[in-house]
Amino acid sequence: MKKLVLVAAIAATTFGAVSTAQAEVTTTANANLATDYKFRGISQTNGGPAFQGGFDAAFSNGFYVGNWNSNVNFPGVGSGLSSGSAGLEMDFYGGYAGSLANGIGYDVGALYYFYEGVPIAAGAPELDTLEIYGKVSYAGAYAKLSYAVTEDYFGVAAANGSIDQSGSTYLDLGYTLALSDALSLTAHYGLTSYDKDVANNRLGTGTVDSYADYSLAATYAISPKYSVTAAYIDVDDDGVDFFNNEQITDGSLVVTFSAKF
Numbered sequence: 001m002k003k004l005v006l007v008a009a010i011a012a013t014t015f016g017a018v019s020t021a022q023a024e025v026t027t028t029a030n031a032n033l034a035t036d037y038k039f040r041g042i043s044q045t046n047g048g049p050a051f052q053g054g055f056d057a058a059f060s061n062g063f064y065v066g067n068w069n070s071n072v073n074f075p076g077v078g079s080g081l082s083s084g085s086a087g088l089e090m091d092f093y094g095g096y097a098g099s100l101a102n103g104i105g106y107d108v109g110a111l112y113y114f115y116e117g118v119p120i121a122a123g124a125p126e127l128d129t130l131e132i133y134g135k136v137s138y139a140g141a142y143a144k145l146s147y148a149v150t151e152d153y154f155g156v157a158a159a160n161g162s163i164d165q166s167g168s169t170y171l172d173l174g175y176t177l178a179l180s181d182a183l184s185l186t187a188h189y190g191l192t193s194y195d196k197d198v199a200n201n202r203l204g205t206g207t208v209d210s211y212a213d214y215s216l217a218a219t220y221a222i223s224p225k226y227s228v229t230a231a232y233i234d235v236d237d238d239g240v241d242f243f244n245n246e247q248i249t250d251g252s253l254v255v256t257f258s259a260k261f
Contacts, residue, residue, distance in 0.1 A: 023059035030054055030068075034256040037070050040170060040190055041213025041235035043248040044089065046073045054091070064109075065094040074118065074155075075245055087117035095133075105137040111146070113154070125163035126152040131170075144172040148195070158196035159207045167195035182221045186231075189214050192239075201244035211239035229256045 030053060036043050037050035044050070054068030073086040095109015115127040129152055135144035146169060153165035174188040190213045197207035217231035234251030243249050 023061040023063065025060070026058045028056050028058075029261040030056075031259045031261075032256050034254060036252065036254045037072070038233045038252075038254055040192055041211075041215075041233060041239055041249075042243060044070070044072045044074070046075050047247045047252075048073060062096050062098045063094070064097060065092075067092050072115065072118065075247060085118045087115055090114045090116060103138060105135075105142075107133075107135040107137075107144075109133055110149075120155070125155050125157050125165070127155040128152055129154050140177060141175045142173070146170040146172070153194075156194065156198060158194070159199040160196065162196055165195050169193045184219050186217045186219065187215075188217070198242050200241045202241045208238045208242045211242060212236040213239065225260050227258045229258065230254075231256070 032050070032052040034050045034052065036047060037045045037052070050070050050072075052068065052070040054066060056064060056066035058064045068091040070089050071086070072089045075085075091111060091113055093109055093111040095107060097105070097107040097109075099105040110130065110132045113127070113129045113131075118127060120126060128150070129148060130150045131146040131148050133144060133146040135142060137143075148166050148168040151164040151166045153168050156165055156168075157163050158165065169192075171191040171193070172188070173190070174186060176184055176186045178184045191210060192213070193210040194208075197209045200206040200208050213233065213235045215231050215233040217229055219227055219229040221227045231254050232251065233254055235249050240246075240249045
C-alpha cells in the first residue's frame, strides 16, 4: 500500500498543478532494445539484454509526468537478493522544467523506482526507492543531483547493518556534442554517495562511502523516430569493491536501439 501511495502522490501533485493551469498536453512513447541495462554503471540484467519502454506527457505550462519500464535480473551480491532474481522495474516520475532568458535550462521533480517480482531475502532492505532531483543545463552540458527520500535505497544496506540509506545522493554530470544533424557524442560522469558506508565485499574488510561511474556514448539518428547508441560504461575500483561481481561491474560496450512514437 505504501508503494502505491508514493506513486499516487507524484501523479496527484503534478496533475493537480496541470489542471489548475488548464495546460495543453503532448504525449509520446518510447521503446528500447539493449544488449545490457546498466544503471549508474551497474548491470541490472546480470549482463543480459533488456527490453524497455515507457510514455511521457508534457504540458504547455512546464509540468510533466511519465513512466518507464525494463526487465531486470539481479545476481544478489551486495543487495541481499537471492541469486538470479528476475523481475520488472517500473519507474514513475513527475516534475517541472523550463528555461531562463539566458538559455539556462532547469528541471525539478521526483522519481519512484518500483520493482515487481524480485524476491527479497528476510531482513534485507527493499529495492523500491524514491528520489527527488534538480537539474540545470546549458549549451549541451548538464548537472543533476538526485536525493534519496526513502530509507530503502536500491536494496543497499550499510556496513553497520542499518537499512536506512535515506540521504544518499547521485551526482550526474554530462556533455553532449553534436557532430552533425544525425551524429552526437555524450560524455558522462556519475557519483553515488551513500548516507552510511557500505561494506567492501571484495576485500572482506573496510568500507566504501561512494563509487563513480562513467561512460562515453555515440548516438546516430537513423530517422526522426529511430536511433542507435553505442556506449562504453564502467565503474571505478570502489564500485568493484562493493558489488564484488565482475558480471555486473566490468566495463563493457552497450548497444541500444531506440524508437519514439
